[in-house]
Amino acid sequence: MTRRTRTFSLMATTVAIALGATACGGSSSTTGSGSPAKGGTLTILNDADYNHIDPQRTYTTEGSSMDYEIVRTLTGWDETGAHPKLVGDLATDTGTPSKGATVWTFHLRHGVKWQDGTDVTAQDVKYGVERFFSPDINGGPPYASQWLVGGSSYKGPFKGKQLDSIQTPDKYTLVFHLNQPVADFNETTTMTGWSAVPKAHDTGATYDLHVWSDGPYMIKSYSHGKELVLVRNKYWSRSTDPIREQNVNEFDAKFGQDQSAIDQQIKSDAGTGQTAITQTPIAGSDLTTIANDPSLKSRFYKIPAPGINYMAINTGRVKDIRVREAIEDAVDKTTVRGAFGGSAYGDYATSVLAPGIDGHKNFNLYSTNPAGDLAKAKALMKQAGNPKLTMSLSVENIPTHEHFADAVKTALAKIGITVNISPLDKNNYFSIVDNVKNQYDLTWGDWIADWPNASTILPILFDGRQMKTLPQSNNNLAYLNDPEVNAQIDKAAKTTDINQANAAYGALDEQVMKDAAVVPLMYMNFSDLGGSKIGGVIDDTIMAEPSLVHVYVKS
Template sequence: MTRSTRRSRTVALTATAVAIALGATACGGSSGNSGSGTPGKGGTLTILNKADYDHLDPQRVYTTEGQSMDQEIVRTLTGWDETGPKPKLVGDLATDTGTASKGATVWTFHLRHGVKYQDGTEVTAPDVKYGVERFFSSDINGGPPYAAQWLVGGADYKGPYQGKELGSIQTPDKYTIVFHLNQPVADFNETTTMTGWSAVPKAHDTGSTYDTKVWSDGPYMIKSYTKNKELVLAKNQHWSQSTDPIRQQNVDEMDVKFGQDEAAIDQQLKADAGTAQTSIQQWPIAGSDLSQLANDPSLKSRYYKIPAPGINYLAINTTRVKDLRVRQAIEYALDKTTARGAFGGSAYGDYASTMLSPGIGGYKKFNLYSANPAGNLAKAKALMKQAGNPKPTMSIAVENTATEEHFADAVKTALGRIGITVNITPINASNYFSTVDNVKNQYDLTWVDWIADWPNASTVLPTLFDGRLIKKNPQANQDQSYLNDPKVNALIDKAAKMTDITQRNAVYGQMDEQILKDAAVVPLMYMNFSEMSGSKVGGVIPDSIVAEPSLVHVYVKH
């Protein structure tokens, strides 16, 4: 999934990968505030964010900030309990993690009784069915593609707004929901942890404007929402702790303020005065501040370093930069040391040479290009010469933040040395991904970061590089390199049919290598995300699935 710094998420980690990823969490950074002491009740938690959420509509959310915030407002069929040493899959709206039958092509979930919306009515299986059906409407775009890919009849279904239902989602009674899939999906119950697999009551669905009207069945509900300025959440008085195994309802309100510069937020939190003491950030610390704050011992108890199952990368549009040799020259010319410097240096993450990050099922270690992260200028120039020494001008899309504009400058400088002129296009961070995901807005180079939706390659490579999905999702295309390589597509299909995880992972390793042979992307860093809170914020859980500071147990110290 994407982050604002796009945390996109892939959540499909195998058990081993989860263990590895979580082991890493335990030793990365402090979870100081999630520790001892009784959670305080009451008070207001302030959340300081540089930009508004791309979406809060649960069927459209595909950024980590949006997903993390939605965990306070909506409940999903399954979820992650992250209070232990590693994340544990549990039932959320469902009583357990679901039952697979017919070779994992049919999945059945039983809902808890007595889960209530903000108006006191009960959440039912038909509400979940309706919520999932919204995924298919052309008005509701931007979310993950799994429902359309996996549900029988999904390819032709156009959503619930014409009064039609999807027959492959059945609700034999008020508390039972059954999904019929067109292929075996052994980790389907990890997909259902994503916000799209949540209930939407038809009577309160406002379609494409639901972002600001989300109807709550979680501990908090929307009290007021002024886009790009402020979101205030108040308690859902009908939420009950006895029906919710994941969340708590400790603070009275959550007040999200949008629009301050990243560095200004960092300095407020560091100074820890006034309301900053009861504040937290969801977007990462600015690159210019990171190394200093990461190494400040006085901040240790309120600094969260969260290893993300994901990758920060530069996508090269293969339909615009058609010459493979020019793309390979870009691979060699890019100086990853200055690119990483823009994001904050070594505290931000290790240099990457693959699209799958260590700890994700399917990761294979290889490096097809420069062994030196600063690049190989001689090799890059030789490739440009073989290509006839073109002098192209290329556009690069980045978010309009100081961190990313410094990154774009680093790309511009590096490519300038091989005769490529780079024009920088900064895009508003609050709608960055909606902008670059629309096929009308094609750039030569696009900055992206991606987090597995669950820790497995199945939520990274097929989503980002299946060229057949470009036409299907013209407004929500995740394939920023516009790669449509028959070899890659064939490997995607091969992996999808495999039930042996070891064999499937080997195919994902091959796929990763083929994508790099195509020079479709320049992998930059395997990411850590670092955030801070004020000294009076407690109960924060470093969420290694979404790579956010989870607020599900947050409280304010009095």
């Protein structure tokens, strides 16, 4: 995913190895021995509201993490052990492939209930997945439309039409027919879009505010941009759920405070700060201080993210590759990293694929000095005719991003490029920049793999064909449409040998960098803070979030 977001991976056999390399050591509390305390309210303090919690629309890690308290997916990740384990969630197991992994069958658990006590059925899951295809429900991942037979022309269920490649032979059985073999389709189904939605309670474009629950918690109230309150779903049963617990009475998510104020409130550990946690990263100005404070170690969650912080260069608007290469060399990553919190935030990046992701290889096509190479950048601009350019740069309207934008503006001014900064509402940032109607010359982004495999990153970020097929959900912020890149994406996707596939993705990463489509900034860590009276927090190494599925408030 971009943005504390997610993408999707391909080779299930490599997941455990890759996650072992990236799993967080240390600082989070786990459920421990004995029974967790019951009751109390957990406060979540985020600087902005979730982009979406409609399960078919959310594609951010914060939104998905919150959704896992409300909705259940066909399969899921049990993260209580040393490595995440794929398990059945709504399904009794992780599914059965047939016909060369082009058909997948799932059987639902009996006794799973909606918040009104009615049964969750296969038809509810089918309808939920069909929502993926509606033009009115956009923003989520593209895999259903890419893989399900007939998906490319299906327009969703709102006019009464169904997708025949999703079959429900009975109340508890689902059969998916794919247009290609997908060996780890059952990992895709861990994403929130593969959850049930009851047709009678679907409010379409406003479902964000009315998500119907089959999980342990349900929406009590939701004032968008201000507060989301979840309370217990009395019809949820632990006996049918292998992943979640229902320990706290209530989740109270509050939005809109400055992130630095949130950090200080939780750091002080006074009042509600004792039972509060943040899902959004610690602000750049606070990160170094908090990360180095030994008194906070037990409630500081530093989770290495399988992803990258980057700045996309719009190749359709910035057409001269010499100018794009000059931008690569001119950006001072030392000041950029300082804006995000310094070395605690992550290592300098030189490629799109981060270390620990299958397919990553070490290479650097541009400045070997993280502070940049102005002489080289100026020489490239001279070759381009020393154009006096003005470029737009989109960032979220938060202090960390504004400091980042200032660093870019200062660096590019030295090579004759004027940067106009466009701060966008953080609540809607990716809804804006993912829409092809809203293009910028330079765009800040970040991307986290759904699982640590290059197949969940490079095809999503750089396949030029998605600009046409997904005009409102385009993750290709570089607007790269290189036929060679597109061909390499197709070749890698069809490669069944894992070593050959990894090599293909490594070569693809290098081709993207030869196109100067993005400036890779940092391989990220995500750091969050919780109060002293919170227990049961798990490092979610899939989404680089503090997982709350076992959380409790200490009495």
